[in-house]
Amino acid sequence: MKSKNVFIHRLNSLLKAFTLLWLWLLLSGSNSNAQNFLPICEGIEHAEVIRKINGVDVRLNLLRLDPQKIRLDVIHAMDTVNGTEALSSIAKRHGAIAAINAGFFRFDRSIFAGTPSGILMIDGKLFSMSHSGRSAVAIINDSRKTDIAFAHVDTEVSLKISNKKIPISGMNRERKIDDIVLFTPEFGRSTLTDPNGWEFIFQSNDKKPSSGRLVEIRKNKGSSIIPQYGFVLSVSDSKLKILPHILKKLGVIASWQFTIKTIESSESKFFQMAEDITNGVPQLIRNGEIQITWEQEKTNQTFVETRHPRTAIARLKDGQILLITADGRSEDSGGIALKDLAELLLQLGAFEAINLDGGGSTTMFLNGKIVNKPSDKEGERRISDAILVFPRANCKR
Structure with a gap:
């Protein structure tokens, strides 16, 4: 039994090493602007690269995370459901080493600007309900590691009286x-x-x-x-x-209650136990295959096929977590269609992945600053919620 465990441990180590090599080869290619993944903290690596996708240069920023070395938290702007805040401000307020923008939200100048356009749950508290059975990512942090799962989600909320x-x-x-x-x-x-x-x-x-x-x-x-x-x-x-x-x-006394249901039955228990959940649209990869469920999630084909700045989150086949931004709407980075993003993520080893809010919202924060180039005309856009990355051990920067 001991020799079998040693063999499995060595096999997993080889798999991780091979995946890192494949990522380096894929990102490097013949592009002189590419660079290796650089260690930021234990279990946190970053790479920035410009890749030519269908003849167009696209600037990518990637964060590769070891789930045993980090913790992920979803945080809403200003720590309330309503309102917006710059990603860098959210991350700095909470002392995160890294962060990306996350869920879709109401983007206008009304007093309701910043309210989520889909499910949002933080620390087990439901902030908003799901929309059209769209995709979501759920997070569970325990004492040993961080787990994430993806599913199409519906919520039911009711008031019980008598x-x-x-x-x-x-x-x-x-x-x-x-x-x-x-x-x-x-x-x-x-x-x-x-x-x-x-x-x-x-x-x-x-x-x-x-x-x-x-x-x-x-x-x-x-x-x-x-x-x-x-x-x-x-x-x-x-x-x-x-x-x-x-x-x-x-x-009279009343109480309200909620139920989170997943279309994928295998993920039901995980989502019911999750600490944090945020919304995305659409699903990109399921079980190691490209499955872009834009019609099921009631979004439109133009959104899917047009080159836009994008943000996504993926779970890799080796269990690692990948956060990615693709810049767009500029002369040096043309954005990416969702099919191309899904193909890229699949090449990077993704087993599950969803698209998060993009466009002018696409932002990545690392080591105290924004590392991508947001396309919003104001610069860094104020967003609704974010996924924050924290090292589990002291980070020697």
């Missing part, structure tokens, strides 16, 4: 005309809603954020204060009729 369940259509986002939206303390100080609706304020006496006693009903006022321990149910006029009569009595 023996009745009220389905929630949205969470921590703008309330629309025909809507029931749940606001939790993670959203911010108030709901920021317009006055065209009803808001039910629940406050907890035992500091349980998911349950509370109805302490106030506000009609046609909007922007209700969210209790530090409790939540607000925001209901449009058209949805008021489906609420149980008991909900209109002060003092």
Whole structure:
């Protein structure tokens, strides 16, 4: 048995060495602008290279991570659901050695700018619901290593009152005309809603954020204060009729609950146990094969086929984690279509991968600075959430 374990250990070491050699050969090629992966900390390596893809130069930045040597955390801008913040600011505030931009978000100048456009969960707290069964990456950090998994995700959120369940259509986002939206303390100080609706304020006496006693009903006022321990149910006029009569009595107790479901049954348990989850679109690679599920995830073909700056995360066949950015919209880097990105990731050894938010949001932070060249006209774009990298041991830089 001991000799068998030694053999397996040596085989794994050879596999990692071969993969590193293959990465070097793939990235180097005949391009004089290429360079090797450089060690940043134990278990963290970085490479920057310009590769010609379908006749167009593309600047790539790659972070190769040993899951036994690092920890990954998803962090939202300003540590609330609403709002935006530069990646470098998020990373520096939390003391991360490296980071990339992550989930898609509402990108406009409204008061709801920065709210996630898909699932976001941080430290086991659900910040926002999934959208159209789109892709997501889940993270679990334990005392020995960091694991990640990918799946197409659906969420169900409901309010339980007495023996009745009220389905929630949205969470921590703008309330629309025909809507029931749940606001939790993670959203911010108030709901920021317009006055065209009803808001039910629940406050907890035992500091349980998911349950509370109805302490106030506000009609046609909007922007209700969210209790530090409790939540607000925001209901449009058209949805008021489906609420149980008991909900209109002060003092009634209610609680909200959520379920995360994955289309891939093999990933269900992992996502239910995950600490952090953030959204992407679409899936690029599944089980070591290119499977770009853009139609299933209800995105459009132009988004898939056009060369854009891109950000992606992958789990490699040897268990390592790869973070990658591809710059675009500039004379020296033309961006990349998703099929080409998937093919590149497959060549780099990816077993699973999804596309994250890209375009002007594509950003990579390393050792205190941005190492790629963001395409946003303002320079470094303010984003919604990020994946941060922390070494498990002291980093000698």
